[in-house]
Amino acid sequence: MNNLDIAKNVKPSYKGSLSHDLNMSSKEVALYINPIIAENRNISLEEAKKKSKLRPVEVVLFYNKIGEPLRDCTLV
Helix, strand or coil: CCHHHHHCCECCEEHHHHHHHHCCCHHHHHHHHHHHHHHHHCCCHHHHHHCCEECHHHHHHHHHHHCCCCCHHHEC
16 A cells, blocks of 8 residues: 555644654654655745645655554544
């Protein structure tokens, strides 16, 4: 199953909720998620830093990047 298929079952999220759910600092989350946002939306890293709401596929890519399974709180 690819990331887009998995993302169909994931709800949109916010950067802050990821840091809370994973007990990570917001800076740690930003180090991983901002490049994902920039690449996924084809925008600059500076623009990505201004985004707070994440698309489902970005949530999936983030969890893949950090090597964690998706949490129940992220699933629809």
